[in-house]
Amino acid sequence: MYINVGERIRELRKARGLNQDQLAELSMLNRVTIAKYESGRVEPGAQALSRMADALDVAVDDLLGRSETSDKEHGLLSKDKYEKAKTIEAKLISKGIDRMPPEARKRALTIMKLIFVEYADYFDK
CATH class of the missing domain: 1.10.260.40 (lambda repressor-like DNA-binding domains)
Known part of the structure; x- marks a missing residue:
């Protein structure tokens, strides 16, 4: 087609x-x-x-x-499957961070902020 x-x-x-x-x-x-x-x-x-x-x-x-x-x-997913995958990823990241020792958690969050800072304005729209 x-x-x-x-x-x-x-x-x-x-x-x-x-x-x-x-x-x-x-x-x-x-x-x-x-x-x-x-x-x-x-x-x-x-x-x-x-x-x-x-x-x-x-x-x-x-x-x-x-x-x-x-x-x-x-790797294209339907919107529903994509949203579900994002939720699963978010839960996995959250669980991993929750289980880290405080100092490792602090470092991980700092690194994530540095990585995602350039996209922050995009997602605030």
């Missing part, structure tokens, strides 16, 4: 649980531009394809439909 580039972008974006604003921010493109790509009104150029592929963590060939790789092989 033929899927155009715009449909593939929308499919991958939704599979990642992102809205157009979030994909636009991650790919450093305009939301209106993303909407035009997804609707098929405008075809993305090489730079836009590269940025969206990076933001969606796929190869450009996947956006173009040239890849034989399935969504399952890419």
